[in-house]
Each structure stands twice: as C-alpha cells, then as structure tokens.
Amino acid sequence: MSEAPWPREELVARIRRIGEERYHSLHPFHRLLHGGQLKHGQVQAWVLNRFYYQARIPLKDAALLSRMEDPALRRSWRKRIEEHDGGPGNEGGIERWLVLAEAVGLDRNRVLRHEGVLPGVRFAVDAYVQFVRERSLIEAMASSLTELFAPAIHEERIAGLLRHYDFANERTLAYFKRRLTEAPEDVSFTLDWVLEHATTRERQEAVLGAVTFKTDVLWAQLDALHHAYVEPAIPPPGAFRLEHRS
C-alpha cells in the first residue's frame, strides 16, 4: 500500500523546503535582533533564554547516544557533546555562550541557574529532549537537520550584531563563529546517515516530520520571547523583567 520512496535528491529538496518555509531565521524577533532594533534588555532576555536551549543540547545528544547500539555511530555523535561541553584546547559552546551572557551584563550564576527563563522556552526545549528520547532513532537524528540552515543565520547574526551592538566583538561572538565550522561537519554526517536509512516512504515522511517538529521548537522559543519582551511585551509571572534604564 505504501508509496515508493522518493529519490535522495527529492528528499533533500523537501528537507530544504521546510527550512525555507519554517526556519526561525524568518521570525520577526530575529529580524529585530540582527537589524539592531532590540534594546539592551531585550538582547539580555534573548541571551538568557537561549542559554536554556544551549544547556539542554548536550543532554539531548547524550540521550541520543544512549540509544545508539553501534559504537561507530556513537563515536561520530560524541563529538557534538564535546563541542558544547568542551575538552582539551576547547572551552566549549556552553562556556562561549556564558562569555556572551556576561558581555551583555547578565550574572553568570543567574544564567547558569536559568533564573527567569520563560516557561514557553522551557516547554519547547524540553519537548525537543523528550522527542529525542522517545521517537525512532532516525527521527531523533533527523531532528538535528535544522543545522543545514544554521550557517546562513549565524553569518547574518555575526554581521548584524557586530554592526549594531557595543557588546559584540570577536570574543563575545565566538560561539557563533565556531558554529560556522562545527555545524556543517555535524550535519553532513547526519544527512548522509539519514538518507542512507530512510529507505521507505514512511521513514522519509518521519524524517520530514522530525525536521518540521524541530522548526516548531525553535520558532516557539522566539514566539515566547517576542510575546514577553517585544509585543505586547507582557512577561509571564516569574519571568525575567527588563530593566528600565535610560
């Protein structure tokens, strides 16, 4: 009953179309951020909230690792955890994000405790970790394919932040700079694996579903930020409040 699988190029094209239609580069919050139209406190809110995502990524990858029965696959995937947690000669993505957090005037320990993070951001990020724990291995891996779309947004972000914000320099934006080389390496391996294993139409559709789900996870975080701090700018009870400074 099920239909013939799409050729590889067709599946890749469909994955890319999801990015063109749903990736969070299209979100108004990012346009404001990269265009220099956010106030200091709004940038702080973004850095604070996005750190919750950063901090959960290695847990997500460890959950994935714990489901991979093939040592070779685990060896390849392990690199992602090292990229975030660091190791010899590499402070790691989490530490690089904390450098950014301090540069925008946030307290490192408060950021580490995720104080004031929006519930909408927590729920979205936790949904991602849960997805990776519960779904099939191919869906769990495919959900990271949004990295295909990441270099463009990181390039745009680096240029935009450097142009518009005083805190931005090579050191404070090191996180994004580094991801420009890490993400393409990671995603190239994942895409090959997914294309290799998506041998039925059903699996291919599951792959597209996973990529779509992940775009929802990213978009929902920005919706929560936009709602709380841009328009109508009503933060939920208990969330980070903008300082009103001149």
Next chain:
Amino acid sequence: MSEAPWPREELVARIRRIGEERYHSLHPFHRLLHGGQLKHGQVQAWVLNRFYYQARIPLKDAALLSRMEDPALRRSWRKRIEEHDGGPGNEGGIERWLVLAEAVGLDRNRVLRHEGVLPGVRFAVDAYVQFVRERSLIEAMASSLTELFAPAIHEERIAGLLRHYDFANERTLAYFKRRLTEAPEDVSFTLDWVLEHATTRERQEAVLGAVTFKTDVLWAQLDALHHAYVEPAIPPPGAFRLEHRS
C-alpha cells in the same frame, strides 16, 4: 538542617497565594474572552487549542493512575478519567468540548486531529503530562491543585460568554457548567491527600513548585494564543489561521 514543616493552614495559604499571583484568570487573553472582545476566529482558535489540553488530561490522569500502588487511591482518582471520557449517563468532558467546538463553527474531525494547534500549546501541555510521569507522586497529584482556582474562572466565563457571544447557551457551555461541580469534588480529595502527605518542609516546597509549574503550563498556552491571534497576531508556520470574514 531542613526547616520544620509549615502548619497545614500556612501551606494552604501559600498554595492559594500562587493562584492569586499566577493563575491564568489574570491573563489578558481571558479578560478579552470573557469581556466579549474577541472576534469569532479568535474564539475558534481558543476552542481548537484548548481542546489539545482537554484531550491530554485523561492521558495525564492515566499516567498518574499507573503510578498509584494503593487501590483505594486509584479508585478515587479514576473518577477524573470518567469525567473526561464519559460513561453511562455521562457524555464526558471531551464530548462536551466538541459540542462547543461545533457551536463555534469548527469541524469536529479537524478538532479531533488537533490540526493547526499551536506548537507552544502542545509543548506546554506535553510538559504537564511529562511532569506527571516523572515527578514524585505528591508533586504529580499537587499539580492538579490549580482546580482550587477553577470555579471562579468558570463562573466568570459562563457569565461572560452568555452575555457576549451568540454561540453561547446552556448546551454549548455544558462543559464549564459541569466542571463547577466536578472540580471542587476532585480538588477537595486531592488537597486532603496532599496535606496529609506533605509532612516535611521539603515536600511542602515540592508541592508549591508543582502548583507553580502548573500555573506556568496554563499561562503559556494563553501566551501562545495571544501572540498568534491577538497581538502581534503572527501565527507560527502551520498553525490555524483566522478566516477574515465580515
């Protein structure tokens, strides 16, 4: 090292204070809804999205049931599943919500498939189900204590909808009417159980954390709705779109 437990009345007062400060009755979306200031499509969006919550409640309660080792406790809790799923002489809360959905012009099957539900709503509701699966039994039970605050909002809602919207009548608002008697019965049992078992300060604080978490779950759903359909009224990709009708 740990402090002495609060007296019962103090714990109850602290639970009630969470309601006064954080319950979603305070959310601007509810004020618009109950004040008759939402357009037809915005009411549809609320009914569609809130159905995702309704539909997940019995799964949440079944997860809780599956963790209760005491048959007497299961017998008491089982009633909640029956209230939503129905039984002899009771169509059940889910069916009553579908009556409301049809009354506002939504297609029953589309609603049942959760088509167009906001990712932010899904993530919040799924976080609730996950909380009940993972946390201690007392936290899982305590998270339902927001029902303490429900009768007031249901009364206000029934009156507001009847006053302002054509679709509102005894039949279409039967869901809320019914909850006016069900919720107090449910919550009275739960509150007694929680007070009985919150014998240490640590457990009492866990109870307060669970109630706070649940207010976040409810609030985040309305934030997602408000953002997508009220202000700035930018629905995320793939979500329900308002029909622009005169």
